[in-house]
Amino acid sequence: MAVGPASVARPAPLAGRAASRRSLLERESVFSWVMLAPGVLFLLAFVAYPFFYGIFLSMQDRRVASAGTFVGLANFVAQAQDAVFWQVTRNTFVYTIVATALKMVGGLAMALVINQQFRGRSLARAFLLLPFIVPTVLSTVAWMWILDPTFSVINWSLLHSGLITQNFSWLGNATLAMVSIIMVNTWRGLPFYGITLLAGLQTISPDLYEAAAIDGASVTQRFWFITLPVLKPILIIVTMFSVIFTFSDFQLPYILTHGGPANATHLFATYAFDIGMSAGVLGMGAAVALAMLPALGALIVALTLYLRRE
């Protein structure tokens, strides 16, 4: 069969294209972008777009199902004059600072305990993860019963053990309501600290402890001079994540108190939801939500700079 020049030449470009694709992929700069692309696209679609749309909304007088009009910073000015907004700001800072501190100390203690050798350690580790695994809505509904003024198991125990003579109003009293939501948040967030710090603890070589013990270091000294310095970078990262989650917490306060009594437990997220979704004032709701940004941004920048310096 006669083989014409055309039929010989036809496969050549295909092979050439495949080869050039392969060589293109072998270049590190190209390959890394190919690998990064799905993640970047995901972030663009589900993080960057909502974030920038939120900024856009916050500068609009935008009511639900209506076109918006540009109002510049008017929404931010209005919220600065809103007494409830400042109460919400105070609440959010108190909630975040106290809950994060409790989780940090408690989580570290939890990690140190479950890092020890004892019978049933694996089971204990599995159980300690439960608060983190159970969906927040479910566990919060359980807490609703635990803190229910009428049916509270805590009140029942305290009353029957003679420690109190009158039931605590866990969610009716402004101070106790804040204590309650901090308590539930700490309970839920403790395993995150515990397990992450446990992973850090397990990277510390036992030789270090042995050497320190031979040198006469006490348990406290070993903790301060070996454990804590090694854990510090992990502690900072975990704290950063925890602050972000706690600062923007929504489900827990929304289900337990809906911001009550009299706004005593309203946080940025619950207040933004009420304004944006319940009142339909989307622009103002976005502005309240964005009020979280400066504090969180400053924290992230500070911690990142600290880590880089370390």
Added chain:
Amino acid sequence: MTTRREFLTVTLAVTAGAALPLRHAAAAPKSMTVVRESSFIKPFDDYFAKTLAAEYEKQTGIKIVYEATSVGGMLTRLTTIAETKSGPEIAMTALNWPHLFDKSLVDVSDVAGEIGKQLGGWHENVLEVVVVNKKWKALPWGNIGQLEVYRTDWFKEVGVNKFPETWEDLLAAGRLLKKKGHPFGFELGHGFGDNHGWLYPLLWSYGGREVDRDGKTVVIDSAETAKAVDFCRKFYQETMFEDVLGWTDVNNNKAFFGEQISCTNNASSILEVGLRQFPDIAKVTDHGMNPAGPKGRFHLINAVSHAVLTHAPDAAAAKAFLRWLYDDKQMSRWLASANAYYAPFLHGYDNHPMWNVEPRYMPYKDSLKTSRPHCWPAPQGHAASESVAKYVIVDMFAKACRGDSTKDVIATAAGQLKQIYKAK
């Protein structure tokens, strides 16, 4: 003899005429979705989803898909539907939502007019929440009234055989009941219904208003409001307990069935659940109208309605379905399945047999005459919704109950309202 021109004209006309119904038939939707908030009355939801939807499909070939949202979740769902301009063609609305979603809702004035004519006319007070710029944006279905729910046996124990007519008389009864270990439990927290259900009527019954009819003049700072606040503080301190300050809508139901409280403000769902699950408590449960104050007796309107979304591919088909649904043949049966949970806004149903099944629901019908929307007499709209969402009135009373001065709580509320209503 027919000319060729005449023949062509007739042929074209006949063809076009024949094609029209065909085109219409082809365009008729195969299915439509109706989204509603899940009712406390399961047979009511089931009657729609299983009986009425099936009947409509049999008659027209159009499948009606029923989407239920959780209690309290309908506003969020409606917001999503309106913002994305997609999803169900027909949606339930409540409170003043037709005003919020005005631009996303089809004008149903024609259907409302027909239904009104057929069924004795609409109650006047419902127009305020469903008619926007003289156009009906939703068809009212029924009111979920907020009334007083109380334990008849405990009231009798303290010598009160009939539910008190005035707030002062209720306070007197509450004092006695609290001493007997049966306090009242009226929600003062951030729920969505049982707080507003008695606090707005209390404010109005003392002559207080948050904003004037013009929707611009904030009038909350008045002697009448101060009297209402002072009464509320006394009512709370002498008949209730601290927990109510943090209650949301589930708490009073739980406390009532836990036999912790003798009276609360609620929809008829307590008796409805009681009849099914707590028959002993249901036997001694009854309803009373909101008590009267010096300036009258008031209730809160919550008109559950149905609206057609503008994104519906065939708004005419959606309206046709609503026309069918609101026909007495269907409406009467569906209302009856709800055990009088929804008080219809049509005078034709003022003496409907559904009211005779359980006479204890009658006050919910009687309360329609004195029902007003939140923020009344201010016009309905975004500002009114913002005031409700920010719990301005609820928190004004709640702060007074926890011990803040009357002057301070009114001043705070006035400041918030001025900002919301953009008043000077």
